[in-house]
Amino acid sequence: MSTGPRKPPDQLRSARWFAPDDLRSFGHRSRMMQLGYTDAEYRDKPIIGILNTWSELNSCHSHFPERVRDVKRGVTMAGGLPVEMPALSVDESFNKPTSMLYRNMLAMETEEQIRAHPLDGVVLMGGCDKTTPGLVMGAITAGVPMIYLPAGPMLRGNYAGKILGSGSDAWKYWDERRAGNISDEEWLGVQGGIARSAGTCMTMGTASTMTAITDAMGLTLPGASSIPAVDSGHMRMSSECGRRIVEMVWEDLTPSRIITPAAVQNAAIVAMATGCSTNAVIHLIAMARRAGVDLTLDDLDALGRTTPLIANVRPSGKDYLMEDFFFAGGLRALMKQMEQRLDTTCLTVTGKTLGENLEGAVVYNDDVIRPLSNPVYKEGSLALLRGNLCPDGAVIKPAACDPKYHVHEGPALVFDSYPEMKKAIDDEDLDVTPDTVLVLRNAGPQGGPGMPEWGMLPIPKALIKQGHRDMLRISDSRMSGTSYGACVLHVAPESFIGGPLALLKTGDIIRLDLPNRSLNMLVDDAELARRRADWQPPQPRYERGYGYMFSRHVTQADKGCDFDYLEADFGRTAPEPDIF
Structure with missing residues (x-):
């Protein structure tokens, strides 16, 4: 389906490099000949960049070398020239202190790779948690036609x-x-x-959450996010990505035409219905803000209150994994199930509307993908909290924690660092009860640094041996999307910059009231003012390099943890290379 007049070849972005009869274009054409290309292979046809986040230490993307070949086959069949370009892998398993520290680096690299090279469109290859938002954020800002190719979940363990x-x-x-x-x-x-094949986590963790969000936003081929990494359908989808991106270039189908406020809301609703990772809050806000869409924590909480959780997939669901979700119909089936709640007029990368893409979608197992009348949980996956501990917000995943902690009051046990917490937690003589509230601070965007996934604090060994498997835990850090439990996360502002969490003391009583969305320390204002006057800011985590830049420009969790100077409303768009 065409979305408008086709672009003439002389209007291709790559023509700025190769078409003029001048010395600079002579140099560009000469180097293409050095690479073995003739004019017929690249002149007057779209040049498609394949941004590949593969590395030999990224197990989730270990199949990407084969998938690149599939994409190239599709691009060539459609009359384009495919060129593979490496992009920062940002794997979840091995990056320390946390892959989140490098999401913005990938976003910057993606934007600059696209802007600096003669690319008419891009296929973005990602999946492992931070690669999806990093690639998409950069491509949104670069503004050329793009399509996202999700890595797909691994087989069930x-x-x-x-x-x-x-x-x-x-x-x-x-x-x-x-x-x-x-x-x-x-x-x-x-x-x-527990990890039997290539692909991302097969629970509804951050990887599957973010690829589902990108799918629902209209940036992938319909249902692509659900296909297991090693399924032959994944190869066919990859080839189709290559074919489709060439057509998108001719149609000038750019991200700005797809990522609208309605598309972002669709993505948020679908995320809630899947039992999404708490990390979705940060990434979705950052992606939306790159597109100039003002998405807030309050918007997400409002959707969470009215969107039932219908994907019975761990960890919010109890019984199934992503492979089961795929065989039950996948994301297209889930979206069809809740079609009346979505704006189906939104344009997608297919050139068709969301509604057209959902035609014919069927649920094959209504225990895996529940009907709206029989949800796993009557409200969505996430809830926003506010109070004197988190004036700018905090998040919790109600469906993944013991309901007895939805309203809870207990004394705080505060740790100032992860090593301090880790040492204490295995002390069988630790003074702790099931009512104690474990608190970890100095683990936010600047304090972590990078906001590591430390938020699912381990249950103290003394309580484990008594049979307890959950308790209330609070931090300014994140937790893995595969985690569960009564964990309050993303406390903002973070303690490292003087947020109220920095003023909390062991023994202070904390009250969580989830139905009323509140989180408070029961300490009077006068005492908090005295503590504020005594508080001393910690030493910066970095004094050089990327970490130095990160710590001075990263925004807080409620703003998406993007760099302040990369958001849509900061300055003017960078000039295209042909003016230099």
Whole structure:
């Protein structure tokens, strides 16, 4: 389906490099010949950049070298020239202190790679948590036609006849190991069985959440986010991405035509219905703000109150994993199930509307993808809290925690660093009860640094041995999308810059009232003022390099943790290369 007049070849962006009869274009054409290309291979046809976040340390993307070949096949079939370009891998498993520290670096690299090179359109290859928002944020700002190719979830895990889910079961079995309930042999078996193939976590963690959001926003081929990484359908989808991006270039179908306020709201609604990762809050806000859409925590909370959770997929669901979700109909089926809540007139990368893309979608298992009349949880996945501990907001995942903590009051046990917490938590003589509220601070965007996934604080060993598996925990950090429990996260402003969490003391009473969306320390204003006067800011985490830049320009969690100078309303758009 065409979305308008086709662009003439002399209007291709790459023509600025190759068409003029001048010395600079002579140099460009000469270097193309050096690479082995003839004029017929690149002149008057779209040049498609394939931004690939593969690396030999990114297990989630280990199949991308093969998928690049599929994309190239599609681009060539459609009459374009494919060129693969490396992009920062930002893998979740090995990046320290946290991959979140480097999401904005990937966004900057994506934007500048596109702007600096003769690319008419791009295929973005990502999936592991931060690659999706990083790639999309950069491509939004660059503004050329783009299509997102999600890595896809890995196969379901298995050990001793039991189905294992990424992350979620790791935390569960680790608690049992700390309690002395499983052997070394069993622990090794879980370790080998929990990740059986290429692909991202097969729970509805951050990876599947973010690819679903991108799918719902109209930036992927319909339903692409649900296809398992090693399914042959993933190869076919990759080739179709290559074919389709060439047509998008001729149609001049840019991100600005797709990412509208309505498309962002669709993505948020779908995220809530899937039982999304809490990380979705930060990334979705950052992506929206890059597109000039003013999405706030309050907007997300309002949608969360009215959107039922209908994807019965761990960790918010109880029974199934992403492979089951795919066979049940995948994201297209889920969106069809809630079609009346979505704006189906939104344009997508197919050149068709969302409604047209959903035609024919069917739910094949209504326990995996529930009807609206029988949700897993009557409200959406996330809730926003405010109070004197978090005046700019904090988030919690109600469906993934024990309901008895939805309203809770208890004394704080405060840790100023992760090492301090880690040492104390295994002390069987720790003064802690099930009512205690564990608090970790100095773990936010600047304090972490980079806001690590430390928010699912381990249950103290003393309580583990008593049979307890959940308790209220609060931090200015994040947690893995595969995590669960009564965890309040993203407390803003963070403690490292003097947010109220910095003033909390061990023994102070904390009250959480989830139905009324409040989180407070029961300390009077006069006492807080005295503590504020005594507070001393900590030393900066970085004095050089990227970390120095990060710590001085990263925004707080409620603003998406983007760099302040990269948001849509900062300055003017960078000039295109042909004016230099």
